[in-house]
Amino acid sequence: MMKTDIDPRQEAKELYWQxxxxxxxxxxxxxxxxxxxxxxxxxxxxxxxxxxxVTDQIHVKVLRIMSKDTMTAHDFKTVDFFNRQLDRFExxxxxxxxxxxxxVKAQKNHFTPEQIEQLKNLVLGSLFEYQRQWWDERTxxxxxxxxxxxxxxxxxxxxxxxxxxxETGNNQIFLSASRAQAFQFKRFIQLLARQVGVELKxxxxxxxxxxxxxxxxxxxxxxxxxxxxxxxxxxxxxxxxFLELRKVASAMATQTGLRRTYFxxxxxxxxxxxxxWTGIFITKVSPRKSAKSLSYPIRY
Numbered sequence: 001m002m003k004t005d006i007d008p009r010q011e012a013k014e015l016y017w018q019x020x021x022x023x024x025x026x027x028x029x030x031x032x033x034x035x036x037x038x039x040x041x042x043x044x045x046x047x048x049x050x051x052x053x054v055t056d057q058i059h060v061k062v063l064r065i066m067s068k069d070t071m072t073a074h075d076f077k078t079v080d081f082f083n084r085q086l087d088r089f090e091x092x093x094x095x096x097x098x099x100x101x102x103x104v105k106a107q108k109n110h111f112t113p114e115q116i117e118q119l120k121n122l123v124l125g126s127l128f129e130y131q132r133q134w135w136d137e138r139t140x141x142x143x144x145x146x147x148x149x150x151x152x153x154x155x156x157x158x159x160x161x162x163x164x165x166x167e168t169g170n171n172q173i174f175l176s177a178s179r180a181q182a183f184q185f186k187r188f189i190q191l192l193a194r195q196v197g198v199e200l201k202x203x204x205x206x207x208x209x210x211x212x213x214x215x216x217x218x219x220x221x222x223x224x225x226x227x228x229x230x231x232x233x234x235x236x237x238x239x240x241x242f243l244e245l246r247k248v249a250s251a252m253a254t255q256t257g258l259r260r261t262y263f264x265x266x267x268x269x270x271x272x273x274x275x276x277w278t279g280i281f282i283t284k285v286s287p288r289k290s291a292k293s294l295s296y297p298i299r300y
Contacts (some may be wrong), residue, residue: 009039010060016045017053020135055089058082108201115196116166122195123159131156138259140166144276145263154181157190157232164230165212169230170258172214174219175249177239179218186216186230217233219245227252230259236273247278 008029015025022040026033039044048056060120062082065075102163127135130153137143140161161172176182185208193200200206206214215227219239230254234240246262253260264273 003073010042011119012036012039013045014044014057014060016040017048017057051089051093055086058086081258095176098181107209109206110199111193111196113168113201115198116163118196119166120163121128123192126159127156128152135160141259142154143261143263145261146266147263149265154184154234155188157234157261158185159192161185161214161230161232162192165214166209166210168257169210169212171212171227173217173227173229173231173249173252174215174234175217175219175231176234176244177219179216181234181281182216182218185234186214228255228258231261233260233262235264236262236276237267237271239273242271242273243276 008031010212012025012029013033014024015028020028022036023033025031026036037192062079065071065079068075071079083233124132124135134143134145134156145153158174164170165172172187174182176185189206190200202214204216208214213229215229217227226299229252231249231250233246236246239245251258252258262273
């Protein structure tokens with residue numbers, strides 16, 4: 001039997017991690033092979049990660065040196081070196097754990113298929129008849145809705161847009177007369193998501209886990225030029241330079257499959273949005289389209 005003051009169980013583990021076989025360890029330490037097998041199973045030697053195996057042996061070496069009655073200068077240097085290695089391994093382990101946490105956090109703003117179905121049932125069950133008509137026409141390429149005040153248009157289109165983003169993966173762009181009004185869409189969307197247990201996070205934009213982004217913008221043409229998605233242009237009869245903004249805004253939804261929705265309470269027939277709503281603007285920019293072909297009742 002090999003003479004040693006070291007705990008045989010610890011030494012057996014070290015030898016095993018150094019690639020000695022169980023029979024070699026038993027012969028080297030003068031122990032029963034069944035004892036080594038038992039230690040390996042109970043202490044889970046095979047389950048230890050490479051970093052754990054190294055740090056465990058470093059700890060043992062440090063303790064052996066520190067247990068000396070008198071430590072030499074070389075001993076102090078060795079302990080310092082080992083401690084620096086332990087710090088390094090600890091940082092690596094923390095980095096690994098942080099990376100794992102980041103992957104979990106990447107699922108923020110996530111809806112499960114069950115939550116999406118619950119959301120759809122919640123929305124459809126809450127609509128008035130006229131809002132249900134808007135819903136039925138939601139796939140139209142262009143919509144222009146003239147509405148009265150306080151009928152829940154912002155509330156409705158916030159809901160429609162969230163469901164569309166979840167179902168299609170298309171970005172949703174909310175363009176309003178002011179940034180504060182655009183953020184009203186955001187508040188309605190966050191409140192709706194909260195009803196199915198999802199806390200949506202974000203500032204001027206919210207990215208869903210499926211990649212769709214919800215943008216909340218004020219009517220600054222320079223700001224509006226670099227976005228692509230389904231467009232919701234709110235209170236168009238109350239913004240200045242409407243035709244200029246419409247040109248920039250409509251470009252956001254030029255790709256096939258994207259939609260443009262304009263809605264507003266009325267203001268004046270002198271406003272630029274009036275000719276766009278009546279179709280007169282279309283006949284001016286596209287002479288081949290007659291006013292008769294675009295005529296529809298605009299008075300009640």
